[in-house]
Amino acid sequence: MAFALEKSYLFGMGLAGGMAEAPILVVDDEEEVLQVIQEYLKESGYSVVIARDLSEALAKISSDELQTVISDLLLGADRLGGIEVLRESAKKSIPCILISGNANLEALKEAINLGASHFLDKPFELADLLTIIKKTKAKPQAIQDKSEQLIQSSGLTHRESEIFHLIAKGLSNRDIAEATGTSERTVKAHISSIFRKLEVSSRAELLSKLIV
Incomplete structure (x- = not known):
């Protein structure tokens, strides 16, 4: 299994x-x-x-x-x-x-x-x-506020912000690609950029930043 x-x-x-x-x-x-x-x-x-x-x-x-x-x-x-x-x-x-x-x-x-x-x-x-x-x-509004703070402070692009929110929801690279109409390769490139800008190395670290 x-x-x-x-x-x-x-x-x-x-x-x-x-x-x-x-x-x-x-x-x-x-x-x-x-x-x-x-x-x-x-x-x-x-x-x-x-x-x-x-x-x-x-x-x-x-x-x-x-x-x-x-x-x-x-x-x-x-x-x-x-x-x-x-x-x-x-x-x-x-x-x-x-x-x-x-x-x-x-x-x-x-x-x-x-x-x-x-x-x-x-x-x-x-x-x-x-x-x-x-x-x-955590309170939903607090998470939303923290998300917006991270997006603004890290300088994520519009597409990166969209993918950031989908990552925060837990969608896989494949599901993000389907939801955004792009390829998994493109999604991986965006995620690499997001991780670099947020100074994290994994999805778990990204989620930890949202816990307020």
């Missing part, structure tokens, strides 16, 4: 996340992914509840008090159940992180329009997930 993690890595991190006031809901129909994320977040100090299918996820969102939802986008019979999870989360103003995998462009665009907090492609580093969770806890 696309996602795998050694147990020694999982329990050897020793990361200290703050205790959550409300649990994080993790939704995935792949048992291994579900269990690894759940155990990792618990080891990092978070309270976690899980859902193995769409109906269970919607029930928990409706009835439980949650701080964040992490859901596979390709969920359920139509493989787009993550959109329903996102829609229900939005009704209660719960930040929703989508594990986008190999989702098509239309699904990604719909998720963006519905206000997905972030996209995470499989396979991914669990340490990056913690950074994203911290980002979702």
Whole structure:
């Protein structure tokens, strides 16, 4: 499968996340992914509840008090159940992180329009997930203000600014290329320029700059 993690890595991190006031809901129909994320977040100090299918996820969102939802986008019979999870989360103003995998462009665009907090492609580093969770806890306006400050202070071009926002949403190079009507090669060149201007070397570092 696309996602795998050694147990020694999982329990050897020793990361200290703050205790959550409300649990994080993790939704995935792949048992291994579900269990690894759940155990990792618990080891990092978070309270976690899980859902193995769409109906269970919607029930928990409706009835439980949650701080964040992490859901596979390709969920359920139509493989787009993550959109329903996102829609229900939005009704209660719960930040929703989508594990986008190999989702098509239309699904990604719909998720963006519905206000997905972030996209995470499989396979991914669990340490990056913690950074994203911290980002979702920040106020949206504060993140927007920080984004604009970074764009202005670093002198990003209009195209670089557009790509910067898509990177901040977690879209892959391929998805950014499709969304902007350019090639992956062009996107990579823009990202290289963005990283240089922002003095970062990875997407994780870029996201860290947005946590205020």
